[in-house]
Amino acid sequence: MKFLLRLLAVLALLTAHSHSESAQVVATQDSWGDPLIEIRGEIERGDLEKVQRAAADMAIKKVSVLRKPLKFHLNTPGGDVTEAMKIGRFFRNVLASAESYGKIIFATGSKEEQDLILSKDPAKARDYVALPPDVPLADKDIVRNYSAGVLMFLGAVKRAHRDNSDQRQGFYKSKTIPVIGIHRPYFSKDLFAALSPSQAQEAYRVLETAVRGYMLEMGAPQSLVDRMFVKASNEIELIAADEFRRLYKEEESFLQEWLIAKCGATGAQYALSPTEYAEFRKIETWQVRSRMQDKSASDKPVFYVYPNPDFPSPYPEGLYRKVRAYNGKVHVCRDSAVVNHQVEWARTVKR
DSSP states (O other): OHHHHHHHHHHHHHHOOOOSOOOEEEEEEOTTSOEEEEEESOBOTTHHHHHHHHHHHHIIIIIHHHOOOOEEEEEBOOBOHHHHHHHHHHHHHTTOEEEEEOOEEEETTOHHIIIIISSSOHHHHTTEEEEOTTSOOOGGGSOOEETHHHHHHHHSSEEEEEOEEEOTTOGGGOEEEOSEEEOOOOOOHHHHHTSOHHHHHHHHHHHHHHHHHHHHHTTOOHHHHHHHTTSOTTOOEEEOHHHHGGGSOSBOHHHHHHHHHHHOOOSHHHHSOHHHHHHHHHHHHHHHHHHHHOTTGGGSOTTOOOOBTTBOTTHHHHHHHHHHHHHHHHHHHHHHHHHHHHHHHHHHHHO
16 A cells, blocks of 8 residues: 555656746637637646636637637646546536537648638638648648647537648548547656566556546547557557547537527427427528539529519518528527636636
């Protein structure tokens, strides 16, 4: 027992890394202009405090005004596992979202560079990179969310990601570079090497138990938990977005149910009377068929409603407006419920 207590006391030292720079935590905005906090670089001890400080500041200055919940963008090669789990639990406690969107790389001098990267809208350029076709990609040109970053990602209540896409040879010759990478957690090599085999075994058992427990606590499937421990720390398994999306929920079940209880569910069936809903289903089928047959459909406005011979105008348009208004009201209520929780937390921190 005394040995185990001593072992637990030095675990934090064993999982620490020797890099001189910790992660950058930067307040910015996403491509839509909504508030966003970026976490870039390797996760080190003490980064939780930086993340919390940035989140509290963002919640008071932006979230409370714009009524848009806290959202983080993760771009990290990994790092301190213990700190990553602390940040993941923080995400869960404040109902934060996390995303990890890969870059789209265009050729220098291309039309895409002019339209998307060199445009006068800075938010447009954040998702893109321009490079000559013969220049190898560097770490700075892509987004990575590896190892400890995946643990943070799993802690969020809403999650989304996409892979990097190198389109310098054209869209149809694009190359995909996965954002997600996993390998088993590890200790500081110098300190771990100084342990005896039996001490190393016990230390790693404690670490593995903690990481497995955390992943299951955050809702990761057992298959992903087991997979995390397959690759050695000097290797990495890159997982394509299409596959990794099957290994996490886009939104946590408890959050969905809490928001349904507070704000109701979205959908035409909740916005309309039974008679209106039955008629709406017929109108909706007609809309889909008409849009598929219309060669100029791409030129129509987003909310264009095709005339329906069974229903006089403006009845179909009125039903669509009613559904959109109802769904919009529910979404505003949901965002407000999350925002209120986050602002309340931030005010306790700012006192």
